[in-house]
Amino acid sequence: MSEETGGIGRFPTRRELLAAIGGAAATSSVDASGVTTREAPLRVRVYPGPVSIRAWARYGFSGITRNWPPPFRDAFAAIEDALNQVLSYASRQSRLTEFDVRLERGDLVQYPLSEASPSAESIIPSRDTVLSVFRDQVRGRNVGAGAESTAHVLFAWAPLNYRLGYGGTHPDLYRLGRVLGDGAYTAVNLGATEVWDSRVVSRNMAIHETLHTLISPSIAEAIGGTECDHDLGTAVRTDDGTLRVSPMATAYAGPDVAGINGGTRWPGTGCADIDRIHEGDPDAAVDQVEYTTELSDATLEAVTRFLEYVRDRLANDQPASG
Ligand SMILES: [Zn+2]
Known part of the structure; x- marks a missing residue:
């Protein structure tokens, strides 16, 4: 984990983002009585989508065994860095001192759209369709504890899908905590950012689409007007x-x-x-x-406030212990 640069202030606690490689199911559990065990109050779980052979060739087949080509790897690192910036910002103000975010790698997500009858939706699925399929796949797995406090991020490779664009959020589940019992879902089209733009745009859009799930309109308005x-x-x-x-x-x-x-x-x-x-x-x-992947002060403050809101909400939902 990179340390905050700049040497401003001193951090009362060391913040750690744990990047679990491989399946995320082992990081949480639901016991027989349905009582969930939370190891981290909030998770961001990143899933790679399918990558075309042409794209793999572009990157010399690097990362093919795990389905993590270089753009996915770099975008993941950018999200990790952005979350670390938020936690460091909060720590400097003695906020969120006992709060951690876990960043995880999810398993490959497939698009079963081609099995449908030929239509615009199967050839060039809309953003809403991509997000709905993604959500259905995630829900079809054992997502374990903390499903409702997880932001699910899809790394898509669809450079020609103008309907998905650079990405976006699920039509209903676009923010954590919006729907009781479910998380938030967002997609970033790294195929588009890589083919039409550059790696730096890929990094920024990965952060951008992830943070959409961690900022509410009321908080945005309170900070930015x-x-x-x-x-x-x-x-x-x-x-x-x-x-x-x-x-x-x-x-x-x-x-x-x-x-x-x-x-x-x-x-x-x-x-x-x-x-x-x-x-x-x-x-x-x-x-x-x-x-620059450096978040603006307004963004840092907005995400910090949202995480404080999530922390307080989870504290209220927590079953009584003992
Ligand atoms: Zn946006």
Whole structure:
């Protein structure tokens, strides 16, 4: 686990994110009476989707035995780093001191869509269909304890699926705690970010789609003034003519800001207030766009508050011990 850089303050506790390789079922249990054992109050579980032979060839078949090609590996590490940033931010303020997040690798998720009769849904499934299939597959497994406190993240490889786009959240289960007894489901289309953009965009979008499940509109509004969590991201003009875009603003920092596209090949289609996202001199020339996985202060605060909400809710749900 990388330590927080910058040397600001001192952390009262060392935060650890445990990345369990392989099946996640062993990390939790439900006993015969149905009493669940929680080892961590909140989990983020990342599942690889199928990757085409063409894509494997692109990466020299690296990671094929575990179905984790290099873009998936790097995106997973980016999520790990982002969660660590949140916990470090919270620790500096003595918040969430007894709270941990567990980051896990789930098993391969298949799309059984091709078995359906030929239709647009089987050839180019919509975002909602992808998320519904993903959710059904996860629910069909023994997801073990803590299912309702798990954000399930699908790494999809579908570079030509314009209906999925760069990814998105389940139509109903888009945030943890929204539906009693179920978790949250989100997908990031790493095939699209890799083929149309770059690895840095892949990293940022993996963080972006994951954090959608960990920010509520009311918290976003309390911090950023709008219910839109994209507005918590930043696009900062630096002195050397670079526009530096943080994860929640990735795909929303443009298009056509200062005469350039906002960076990604395809603009996001969700909510966004360009004026809130952009920081710095609006007339400054921008020569290039770069992406940073460093979360904005507003994003750090929003996720921290949401985790505090989850902690309090879980504490109330906890069965009486002894
Ligand atoms: Zn988004």
